[in-house]
Amino acid sequence: MSITSTTRPLHVGDIAIMSLSDGHLDIPAAYFSNASDEEIQAVSPTTRFGATCWLIETGSRKVLVDAGSGSWLKERFPETGFITAAGSSLINASNEITDIILTHLHADHIGGLIADGQSLFPNATVHLQNTEWAFWTDENLVEAVPEDKRPIAQLIQTLARPIASQIKLHDGDADLENGIHVTSAPGHTPGHQIVRISSGGEQVMLLGDALVSGVLQFANPDVHYALDSAPETAAETRKTLFSELAAERIPLAATHLESPGFGMLTATGGGGYHFEPLA
Numbered sequence: 001m002s003i004t005s006t007t008r009p010l011h012v013g014d015i016a017i018m019s020l021s022d023g024h025l026d027i028p029a030a031y032f033s034n035a036s037d038e039e040i041q042a043v044s045p046t047t048r049f050g051a052t053c054w055l056i057e058t059g060s061r062k063v064l065v066d067a068g069s070g071s072w073l074k075e076r077f078p079e080t081g082f083i084t085a086a087g088s089s090l091i092n093a094s095n096e097i098t099d100i101i102l103t104h105l106h107a108d109h110i111g112g113l114i115a116d117g118q119s120l121f122p123n124a125t126v127h128l129q130n131t132e133w134a135f136w137t138d139e140n141l142v143e144a145v146p147e148d149k150r151p152i153a154q155l156i157q158t159l160a161r162p163i164a165s166q167i168k169l170h171d172g173d174a175d176l177e178n179g180i181h182v183t184s185a186p187g188h189t190p191g192h193q194i195v196r197i198s199s200g201g202e203q204v205m206l207l208g209d210a211l212v213s214g215v216l217q218f219a220n221p222d223v224h225y226a227l228d229s230a231p232e233t234a235a236e237t238r239k240t241l242f243s244e245l246a247a248e249r250i251p252l253a254a255t256h257l258e259s260p261g262f263g264m265l266t267a268t269g270g271g272g273y274h275f276e277p278l279a
């Protein structure tokens, strides 16, 4: 069974990375709380986020990075959940997925793992930062968060339960072998992580939600996002990553760029960056 993507895979040495589009989400401009009037105009009244997941094929393993929204966010974001819809090529080959790396536990990244209270990828080991799992599964969490964030926390706890037995936790940097590493990149959530892929002297970085808005945050990495758990930390993480990506000429992709979304960064001075999509 082959898993189809609308785009050609990106090859990094011996590794193939396929971008899978789960759809898109229209995000209100008000979510960028500290943006200037000019920046807000560029994303008003809403800005379209892509919803990209990735399938990494190493020869011996098929590693899914995030799983999209599944059926869980359709009321708010009707154009989501495509990669794990019934009959999709990923679902038809779900038993072949050996590993799943979760950048974090927000529902638009893990909803696709679960339907009818069951894991859709029962054979996969699910890799996650310890901090992320501990934060979201804390039984006191729902009461501790502000009232407007409670539905988000409740949904994540519902989604975490059916995959609990598959989770393999790590702290910070972890070598997942076959050229796949994960690194802690906190701020968007407490235990958010990114994926570093290297093979044959080439590299690619999958940023998850370390960047959410390509329209705003390449040019100004200090723009905050309402769903960041620690916006200042998220901005520091973003700047550190952008600086490395530009200096080392490493291609990147991020969940909410439109698929396939691979590109390179160049520093433009004043702390901003220019994103050039790969041809």
Ligand SMILES: [Zn+2]
Residues within 6 Å of the ligand: 106, 108, 109, 209, 255, 256
């Ligand atoms: Zn997201």
